[in-house]
Amino acid sequence: MKDIGIVSYGANIPRLRIKIDEIASVWGKNGETISKGLGINEKSVPAVDQDTATISVESARAALSRCKINPKEIGAIYIGSESHPYAVKPTGTIVGEAIGATPDLMVADYEFACKAGTAAIQTCTALVKSEMIKYGLAIGADTSQAAPGDALEFSASAGGAAFIIGKEDVIATINHTLSYTTDTPDFWRRAERKYPSHGGRFTGEPAYFKHITNCATNLMNKMGTKPKDYNYAIFHQPNGKFPVSVSKKLGFTYDQIKQGLIVPFIGNTYSGASMVGLASVLDVAKPGDRIFLTSYGSGAGSDSFDITVTDKIKNLARNKAPTIAQMVENKQYIDYGTYAKITDLLYWE
Amino acid sequence: MREVAVIGVGLTKFGELWDKSFRQLIAEAGSKAILDSGIEGKDIDAMYIGSMSSGRFVGQEHIGALVADASGFSHLHIPATRVEGACASGGLAVREGFLSIASGMNDIVVVGGIEKMNDVAGATATETLAMAADQEWEAFFGATFPGLYAMIAMKHMHDYGTTREQLAQVAVKNHKNGALNPYAQYQHEITVEQVLKAAPVAYPLGLFDCSPVTDGAASIVLCALDKAKKYTDKPVKIIASGQASDTLALHTRRDICTLDATVYAAKMAYKQANIAVKDIDLAEVHDCFTIAEICAIEDLGFVKKGEGGKAVENKITTLDGSLPVNTSGGLKSKGHPVGATGVAQIVEITQQLKGEAGKRQVKDAKIGLTHNVGGSGATCVIHILEAD
Secondary structure (H helix, E strand, O other): OOOEEEEEEEEEEEEEEHHHHHHHHHHOOOOOHHHHHOOOOEEEEEEOOOOOOHHHHHHHHHHHHHHOOOHHHHEEEEEOOOOOOOOOOOHHHHHHHHOOOOOOOOOEEOOOOOOOOHHHHHHHHHHHOOOOEEEEEEEEEOOOOOOOOHHHOOOOOOEEEEEEOOOOOOOOEHHHHHHHEEOOOOEEEOOOOOOOOEHHHHHHHHHHHHHHHHHHHHHHHHHHHOOHHHHHHEOOOOOOOOOHHHHHHOOHHHHHHOOOOOOOHOOHHHHHHHHHHHEEEEHOOOOOEEEEEEEOEEEEEEEEEEEEEEEHHHOOOOOHHOOOHHHHHHHEEOOOOHHHHHOOOOOOO | OOEEEEEEEEEEOEOOOOOOOHHHHHHHHHHHHHHHOOHHHHOOOEEEOOOHHHHHHHHHOHHHHHHHHHOOOOHOOOOOOEEEOEOOOOHHHHHHHHHHHHHOOEEEEEEEEEEEOOOOOOOHHHHHHHHHHOOOOOOOOOOOOOHHHHHHHHHHHHHHHHHHHHHHHHHHHHHHOOOOOOOOOOOOOOHHHHHHHOOOOEEEEEEEEEEEEOOOEEEEEEEOOOOOOOOOOOOOOEEEEEEEOOOOOOHHHHOOOOOOHHHHHHHHHHHHHHHOHHHEEEEOOOOOOOHHHHHHHOOOOOOOOOOHHHHHHOOOOOOOOOEEEEOOOOOHHHOOEEEEEEEEHHHHHHHHHHHOOOHOOOOOOOOOEEEEEEOOOEEEEEEEEEEE
16 A cells, blocks of 8 residues: 555644533532543533534645645545534535535545544545545544533534545555454444433443454554554544553553543544544654554444655645644633533423 | 252353353353262252343343253253342342252252343443332332442441441452452452542442442352262352341331341351351351441341441451451452352352362361342341351
């Protein structure tokens, strides 16, 4: 798969934030204990006019602003999300139209819980490799839902990232990617239900940990690499604890995962989570840096990527769009009442 | 009455066993016990299975026949019966097996206990367990088991000056023992501070004062003592089986700090065994909550009423104390798959009396007691075992 990889990238994180303490106080819980338990201090919240489509458009525009690609040369857009605004009608067409990539364009919306975005990277990589397209745009974005009072309410947040995949001016080569998939119902949302359900502790060991560990190990075995061969590692981050724990289990150090660990500051952006982490690493990466990424999607599966940063990253106008660190800092706090209003908790029939 | 002995034991790992089904678990425990005893399927006269709520937890009732079937014995048409008495289901199954041999009806009986509790969400597990309380007078009004035992703890603290630290020391001790038990759900030690700082469940009980939700199964093979030598050189005799009942609801008890079912079952057992409390070398008691162990050692007569907390503080019940309690880790650390617990207690005492308890072996253990409680104390079953 030599020389195919990321040509540019961009991300978007809504600036509204709610503190875990604020949510906890509404439910009579101790915010400090929950923050410590989850490893999350605050989470991003989509404003009334932000959804997966706007986050995807903003991310795609950020990616385009950093490079000189003509949007017309983008031959495919795949968007992974579990909060596509429409059940039937693609988000991808909205993004395609907004960035000027239509009409000679393949489009489909993806859903695979939190890993649909990395699945989109895999599809784009394959299409570029087969020379069916010149560039592919892979996006992972979510305005994730959580029922009021549910444990998920402390983590479900909003954000996303976009990656343009091609084989010219590649800033980060995708050396290899593979997946690990089983039918494991740890988290789901039935059709026409507003909020997802989850299997409690079942979401841990037999779901998140099993799939990430196996997928990551399979890729390292295939590549003949060890954790120490990588400068950075990113793991799906539904909370601040799981990625730290799984990385330790696999033999990675905290220093390797720190740059890509964004969940403590913005919460779990679901399909965006591991991709925002990758964007954060690319914000600081230098030529020759090797990056390991494993996403996780409930249901369940993982995608692993072995990536090497190239000299071309020096030519990318990274300063033309805000870094993840800048977006994390650009924030405005809201209270639970405002949060309830704008996330549609206060509705009646 | 004929004398009865344990000639084989089997246990699955206790914990969150996501990749094992109900029938795999009971078959595993049963086959381990059968292999340990050296009997064959055709030797089995009857099977008794303790399970509290397999219907609610895994959607399966009629588990007597299922267990015989899952064990590969369907062609032998062995009489197989399920026994239910909430968290005492396992202990009651042991007692039924014991009685059937003692009466002369059977020679060899396999007893199993099982619960697979993690296939439902936590709230459903709590609701299911609450069915062991009085539905009309307790559960219907929102009472849960942590809530009921918290009331016992509050009254105990009020009447006898028992402290939260003393309650915590029960959990600390049991985790210390559990850390030595390869079958335990939690094989790590904890501190008093951790227990006191854990998330509150029902004051004064925090998360670490409560036994966990557990998947697991246990099994034993019982045999008439006069036939046991054919299978083992080290049969462990069951020298007493006591059982008693009490009001289903906590509030109608004479004294909520005393489980009269324990007092009466113990009286029956001590008389049958013809022993005094001082003859007991170790005990497995029903520590579903830390306060339950304190009440248990008082109601069993190990210490005077009200002195349970002090006894724990003075380390009388630790592994190297004068009367070690819950050497397996107890329900708190070993785990509490409710229907399996009473059978697993017999497994622990049998191993201890045979000198096969590894790092948690109690020196020179000759007589051991098991104490299994259903609900907040409406059922209690006690067995006393002695090395032959």
